[in-house]
Amino acid sequence: MIVFDLSCTGAHRFEAWFASSESFADQQARGLIACPICGDVEVRKAVMAPRVGAKSNQLTIAPAPAPAPTEAVTEPGPELVRKVLADIAAKQAEMLPQSRWVGRDFADAARAMHEGRAAEDLIHGQASPEEAQALRDDGIAAMPLLVPIVPPEAAN
Template sequence: MIRYALQCEHDHGFEAWFSASADYDDQVARGLVECPHCGSRAVSKQIMSPAVAGTKKAVFQADAARLQTLMMQAAREVRDHVEQNFDYVGDAFARDARDIHEGRSEKREIYGEATPAEVRKLKDDGVPCAALPPPPPDPAKAH
């Protein structure tokens, strides 16, 4: 893909992506490229610096991988904390959460299962609840 900086006859600047340089030429010749600001089809390429592949991409990929690892670790720690310190109530979560919120049951931290509709209703009614991060993948089954 090639990104071109373009400008119309009214000096409006904009960018557009093309599969190849020949695609740009073909589309301009057929009047398919137009200014998003004024609709003019009299457009031309502007001077722009080339996109040079280099170490930035590798650094970005390394940072993204490191960030993903940190996020997975944080999610695992949240889940472990909840499982060790909260009461598991199974599929009675929605009912129990509402009872605690409305004072019909003793205040305690709980977790369990609820349908999306039950969660929506709890949130609509002001009952605080949040999804628990999923269990981490089994390292033995990782590709």
């Protein structure tokens, strides 16, 4: 596993874990990585300092301070991030009962509503990454749930 510092176009910084650099690149290309603060999917790697330990037989020299950014970027503190994530989870929990579970038929149901073959409805379900990309490519609004849920058939 590898951790990357990431940032969105809104200058929000966050970190995420990936199996490899290739895994990050694949998920980024498919628009599967979103800023947890604003939801922006235009996410890129942020500059990060590597953690390299000094050899035991060498003196440790403090690194030169990083140059000051030309524009101040205020990073959210952990309390704000926790609050935002809790608010997202609460809103999702509020909306799910108003939404109809369609299971693995999510992509077909969303496409049918978009094309006017089915009445507009709030739905949630499962879609493969390829199905989700095909919906985006066709201009069909769909987004992943930010907080994982247990499908009804898997609940106790």
